Amino acid sequence: MKTLLALTLMLALLIPGAALAEGSVTIFTWEGYFSDEILKQFTDDTGVSVEFSPFATNDEMLVKLRAGGRYDIVLASDYALSILRKEGLLTALDRTLLPNYENLNPAYLNQVFDPDGAYTIPYAAGSPMIVYDPAKVEGEITGFADLWDGQFVDSLALLNDARVMIGATLKSLGYSYNTTDQGQLDEAAAKLKSLRPNVRVFDYDAPQQYLLSGEVKVAYLFTPYAVGVQQTNPAFKCVFPEEGIGFGIDAMVIPANSENKEAAHKFLDFMMRPEIAAKSAAWTLYLNPNAAADPLIPEELKAYDALNIPEDKLATKEFVEDVGEFEAVYQDIWTGFQMQ
């Protein structure tokens, strides 16, 4: 009886793809950010099973991770990952387990949130931009400052994100996205105040709906939403602000308290395969940070304005960076702006 049981167990372990043998990874990120098809392919190819835990915002992710939540892969935004890195909550990646690392485009590596590139693997990148309906707008929009024009009273949709919008305002004044100069911040607050009558809606998650439905004439949108708008209605124009752009990278990390680091590395390496990265880019509609995957991405997708940042604009890019206690100042400016 016992030998039979033991034999059965051994057989079970030998079955290829058995989760028992290869382990599993728990992924923590936005629901639907990884395509289910890709996740399934990962399990089929490597035998590692995938558990998924979703979060709704970076801030919530930070709270869970700092409270000791245990996950194997976290996919989140740069500034949040930077905070985790500084608090020692991330694992330094073992490059020997990541042969596909060389596929990555160096332009996306070693950025301010992970200067040595030791902790993160970029997954998607983008830059928020101005999108508008040329039929409803007089003249052309070339920069963020144009949004203050009188013709836009009650016709703007802004992203409900303090850092992104105040950052854009700062840049239109010629200052840095992440300034901690109180004088500059006061100036930005005052400038924003005069924009208030033009703002009709603040929305972080689906501002493109208002543009497409005609409720607003101009919207400030994240990359995939801008692509989505042009996919739905090619007449809409997308503009990178001439004053300079903000930039963001969502990247994957392995938390320090993960118990499946080897399997997690397998996951990261898998995601860096050219054909997988190309599929991811087509799924997320963000910029693709994988150079080897570039030729595999459909031309129609690459043609969208949102996915083609001109070199001169790229040179002006700034990330949202951790500003320590000034974060509260930015948030207060934004709260004051919204309340008017």
Next chain:
Amino acid sequence: MKQRKVFSSAYLVLVLMLMYLPIAVVAVFSLNANASRFTYNFTGFSLQYYEGLLRDTKGLVAALRQSLELAIYSCAISAVIGTLGAVGMARRKFRFSGAIEGIAMLPAMIPEIILAMGFLSIFAAAGVPFGMLTLLIAHVTFCIPYIFIVVRGRLAGLDPELPSAARDLGASPVRAFFDVTLPLILPGIFSGTLLAFAMSMDDFVISFFVTGPGTTTLPIKIYSSVRMGVSLQVNALSTMMLATVFLVIAVFRLVRQNKTHKGRSQT
């Protein structure tokens, strides 16, 4: 008189129609042929979202199962604790009953996010692993107030002489409770539990902060999908849930009506 009848019926129907308007929209849009991630406008009829639901392509049904499991356990436990508490406090005024009552009610009165952070902090400090256990504790804690207050109210409306009468007739305290008090407050327990059930099924904030990897409830899943676009499969699921509830209620009523008719014809 008849005018009034017409007016009151019309009013009821009108308000009910308004109450079900968004639900009707949800149901209709579940049949939307539009598969875009970015827009919702109606482009035609399709069963694609119901098909997706059947194969549970988005894991919504699994999340629903998780939510139901959690809600049922939470309600069961909080129903027992809350009912016992209400009965006990109705029997005798303790020195601290006012305080206990006040504190027990607080979870229903403060913003969920604060309660969530509070739970998170004490669980983390106590080293309790996040998961079904922490979820259960949190849900029971915010469900108790609803059941407690409904049963309390029901008890207050009861004739206090009844249990004493039972005792006078020789019943033990336990027997008096089960045979006299309990049946009388059962409707209260039932409705309180229904309310608590709805609160538990709908909870996102508290659940998110105290759950662990791999335990995802339906609200968590839905709220987390807002960034990439809430799939209309959620609409399909909601429509099906509603249809199921109505079906169950209808069947219940039919069975009861049948019983009453049978009873009557036997006399």
Next chain:
Amino acid sequence: MKKQKREGSGAAWLVVPMAIWTILFVGVTLGYIVWLSFMTRNPDGLGVIPRFTLDNYLKILNPSYGKVLLNSLKLAALTTGVCLLIGYPFGYFMARAKKSWRGALLMLVIVPFWTNALVRVYGWRMLLMGDGPLNGLLLSIGAIREPLKLLNTFGAVLLGMVYALLPFVILPAYSSVEKMDWALVEASRDMGASPARTFFSITLPMTAPGLLAGCVLTFVPSIGLFFMSDLLGGANEVFLGNLINTQLLKSRDWPFAAALSVVLMLLTSSILWVYRRAGGKSSDIAVF
């Protein structure tokens, strides 16, 4: 004598589970929140420094935060008012309806709660969108020339709030009207009073407990509800719930968020206290 003693000790045991649970999970949690509200924020943004301070409460005195509180109170008051206006008659008519219909009506009122709150609000959004079915209908019948601005207005937020809280007025109203002694109403009519007079001098005062309960059950939650503003109001206004959320998650100022919450707790507790003093009883809030 003996009977009383036995009952008394029995009752003590019954309360123990609830007392333990309450003290352990509610008391400790709330105690932590209150403690947190008096702590100093760690400037690195990580947690708190255990140093006592009243700064968090003093910060609330800042006029812009006061405005947020006022906003929330205003919305709560309006929501309660509209809910009473619509919900009381509904509960009244429901209680006066044929007995066989009452159960069905009750179910019809409660069942929508069984859908996810977000899904219901999305339903309103889809309906009220600039290119949604409502505007489409009005345009096609020529009632309007251009799509109406329905979404992202204060009206839309109020609609969402009333929609979510209406049952909390309907049910206590129904409950109190049903329990009423109709003989008094009939007597009043027999003595020659008009329907209106009867209503205001007999019915209304007798169903006041239900009205009061409805007020409390609507007002208290609406101070904390904020996602209506984000989803239906375009986040054009900031309410107390938004503020607490922002302070907690984005500014990572836990002590300040805790202080705001303590203030909110005191506010709602005092409303309940006033309710009790006005003669409100638990049996009236028990809406079933």
